[in-house]
Amino acid sequence: MPSGRVRWFDANKGYGFITNEEGKDVFLPSAALPAGVTTLRKGAKVEYSVVDGRKGPQAMGVTLVEALPSLVKATRPKPDDMAAIVEDLIKLLDSAGTTLRRHRYPSQQESKKLATLLRAVADNFDVQE
Structure with a gap:
């Protein structure tokens, strides 16, 4: 399962991006977030599955591995x-x-x-x- 860090996520827009271990961006829709999670903080470590979206790789089934403390x-x-x-x-x-x-x-x-x-x-x- 690939992993990466949240580059940014905007709950109001309903999407963001993850930077994977190779340094490439993966689209992160709010629908891919774990149940009960509405936003992710920049830099949080996540694991996810990848599917081909209309505009490139898209994360699905995101699991929060390590949240950065506030x-x-x-x-x-x-x-x-x-x-x-x-x-x-x-x-x-x-x-x-x-x-x-x-x-x-x-x-x-x-x-x-x-x-x-x-x-x-x-x-x-x-x-x-």
Whole structure:
């Protein structure tokens, strides 16, 4: 059974490509993915069968051999640390809310700090498996 690595896969388009051991590309339709799998990460090692498609070799019966770990997920803060970050963020948001209730926006420096923190916290929560 041939093997290779996922060159890229776009779940929205419904296809991608595998680079086989000889360095040639093999078309990867979403229908060839294992049951319950909707996407594959770039660089994941797979085994597959090959059939001749209309435009060249096409993968079928794909089996995931080795998924690459998510770098983002591996660098996430621990849940206890994240709880402390969220509690501090709530205090900052509460302070901003008080300022807004006084019909003023927080200072430019405070607003920038708050926006940066909100984006960082959101990125830690929005990690795709």
